[in-house]
Amino acid sequence: MYDFGLVGLGVMGQNFILNVADNGFSAYGYDLDDEKVEALKTLGGDLDKVSASSNIKTFVKNLKQPRKIMLLVPAGKIVDGVIESLLPHIDKGDIIIDGGNSFFTDTDRREADLQVKGINFFGAGVSGGAKGARRGPSIMPGGSKSAYEHIQPIFEAVSAKYNGEPCVAYLGPKSAGNYVKMVHNGIEYGLMQLTSEIYDVLKKGGDYDNDELHSTFAKWNSGRLQSFLVEITSEIFEQEDDLTKGRLVDQILDKAKQKGTGKWTSQNAMDLGIPVPSIDVAVSMRELSALKDERIKADALYDRPSVTHMDKEKLEELTEKALYFSFIITYSQGLHQLADASKEYGYDLDISVIAKIWRAGCIIRAGLLADITEAFKAEPSLPNLLLSPNFVDKVKETVGAARELVAFGAQNGIPLPGLSNSLTYFDAYTSSKLPLNLIQAQRDYFGSHTYERLDREGIFHTEWED
């Protein structure tokens, strides 16, 4: 009998199962595709702990009770289909874990439906891509606390480690795990957008070639900007293209695709009333990038200022600081959303634990997360990172560079929407007085929507003079 079951033997599933076996647990896979089943048997042969079947009865029969069955299948209807097909064969007390990027309300629905049937359901975000699944991902599980103890030893063994600490923890009830993974992806979108803007400004504003871009990002990766995304960015600039013998990055079409998790983060932030403009604009830029044909036409219609080059040393200093500043702002927004969602949906999230399990394994892992963990440990109910004394100096030291760079982008026609949204968010969040009193006046003027006053309590309406 096997310790762990996995449905979906695509690259992620195959890698995850081999990771489970490497860590001393036996694992059984299931996929409708016989080729994938055979491939896994061949790959896992030496491990003597792996087997697979394309027969669901055989799969379920081979698992120790309570059965722990993880699904690594595309989000959506397929998840419901797999659950339906498992139900006739499994027993009360068994555990189904959805490891995909399911929308959190789908997870709530599935969890409630399965609870009635005595089945435990977990939504567990898994981050780190195919390599992470093989060598150690960051795992974000949410569901029944008492059932978690059955999956905890396996998840702790297979997850990435940061200074020996596993990058997995029980996060909360219901869809807490999927929600946290959704916001992880929103932050991922934000950081990726910012990195692409810095690439653009270095290239256009400082004439950096791919070798210089490679070495600059590599240098940053050994400093305070150390992160998976900065690291892979540096490596991307080095990659040669077999077809043209130039650099591959220069041949890649500038239209970014998306599977929806960043958009969901933005949409839900709007529902909660929490501003996450650095994430919003990252989604908008992917949408704008997709309008390539229109962009080509518009480019021919309008002039763009010719770029005044900046001294390379100065540009490198500004970009390093601006990227660090805007990374902080993007994490602040995502974590602010999590703190609010925790109250709204009853997740009871511990933000320091989330930051802790993001320190390794996941796509947004970064040196910065160690500082973020400490900030939330010191003040668990911190609404926003910008209010943490641990971050005030970091922000003060870098915001000036962000200002200078955003101005440089505006003057030279280099679009820096992620950077400028991060800066504007900072300027607005740190303003004790905003001009929105005027909006209240306008609302009351045309719609009698009423307003409050600074100098006295109450709700007021004025008969405005025409």
Ligand code: 6PG
């Ligand atoms: C991860 C990633 C992953 C996501 C991809 C693609 O944490 O491993 O977030 O879950 O699917 O990054 O996302 P997009 O196609 O939306 O860019």
